[in-house]
Amino acid sequence: MDTTGTLDEALVRLHDSGPERLGRLTNHAPMAVEALAAHGQARSVHRWLDLYAHKLEEFPSRVEPVTDADWSAALGDPRRAADWIGYFEREVAERPWPEVLTLWWPRLLPGLYGGSTHPVIRVGHAVRTLLSGEVTEPRLAELAHGLGYWAARHRPVAVVASLPGADGAAAALDTVAPIAVQDGGFSARLDQVRALPVWAASVTEPSDAYRHLTELVRAATHRYATHGHGEATMLVHAATAPNAVLRTLPALPQTLWAPSLRAAWTASAAVTAMYAPAAPADYTPPGALTPEEVFERALAHGDEHVIKLTDTALDVGDGPAMAAALRSMELSAPLA
Structure with missing residues (x-):
């Protein structure tokens, strides 16, 4: 983990910006710079931010403070993003951050799908930093921003019927049927997800939940x-959303691991159903590259989703994962 102070500098710089722009597009910069710092590219953080800066908007206006007495009325209200972030800033200033996370994780988990799953991904990046490095004020503030964004964009999925699945995760994803009309934004498509295959539904042991989520x-x-x-x-989010949950498990009581697995599966399967292609395509990566070389290519490409998928691919760490990262660079437009 970055010990140069660059990540903290970047987070302070970013906390003057809102979690979204244009009322619907997520600010990916906090997640991307955390990934850069985590993989030894702290020297490139500010240069990357300079390129991304045109996608940032000012921090939104506050409406009224969220309190312990009325928080449920503000849940899922994107107009209250600043109020929610302020609430969590106060919470992590007054209590240990794992205690705050443990209280709010089960409250927020049913709404993991809001903001196209970006809020939980932002939380996962923040938790990784807090678990693997020094606990600093900017890093605590980043957790507050992530949790606040999640609370403001809290969006449960409709009741989903259960379909026959498969034993393995790969086979279960293969059984996911595409939605009927693949058109419109994330929320419109999510409304069409009415049935998903069952996978790992009987898992209760924490160690099994961790293994299945991996x-x-x-x-x-x-x-x-x-x-x-x-x-x-x-x-990309079919992989990065469950990985955010996986990164967060060590900071949570093990009693929350099995329900976290179920929410992560639903998210990954739903995204698969919403954006599945008509047929798979063969892909041969351009030669054998080390994980470090693959990440350097992701940085050179610059797209925030490419960086985040490559970050997850490095967590997986095998050849097919590196191929997926390289494929994302071919499919995505570079940051400009």
């Missing part, structure tokens, strides 16, 4: 290499 992240990452052309940007 398997899901691997399967979804591998799958991007052959299915990412369905929608190069959105299908």
Whole structure:
């Protein structure tokens, strides 16, 4: 983890910006700079931010403070993003951050799908930093921003019927049927998800939940290499959302691991259904590259989703995952 102070500098710089722009597009910069710092590229953080700066908007206006007495009325109200972030800034200033996370994780988990799953991904990046490095004020503030964004964009999925699945995560993803009309934004497509295959539904032991979630992240990452052309940007989240949950598990009581697995599976399967291509495509990566070389290519490419998928691919760490990262660079436009 970055010990130069660059990540903290970048987070302070970014906390003057809102979690979204144009009322619907997520600010990916905090997640991307955390990934850069985590993989030894702290020297490139500010240069990358300079290129991304045109996608940032000012921090939104506050409406009224969120309190312990009335928080449920503000849940899922994107107009209250600044109020929610302020609430969590106060919470992490007054209590240990794992205690705040443990209280709010089960409250927020049913709404993991809001903001196209970006809020939980932002939280996952923040938690990784807090678990693996020094706990600083900017890093605590970043957790507050992530949790606040999640609370403001809290969006449960409709009741989903259960379909026959498969034993393995890869096979279960293969059984996911595309939605009938693949058109419109994330929320419109999510409304069409009415049934998903059952996978790992009987898991209760924390160790089994961790193992299954690791398997899901691997399967979804591998799958991007052959299915990412369905929608190069959105299908990234079939892997990065469950990986955010996986990164957060060590900070949570083990009693929350099994429900976290179920929410992560639903998210990954739903994204797969919403953006699945008509057919897979064979993909041969351009030669054998080390993980470090693959990440350097992602940085040179610059696209925020490419950086985040490559970050997850490095967590998986095998050849098919590196191929998925390289495929995302071919499918996505470079940052400009």
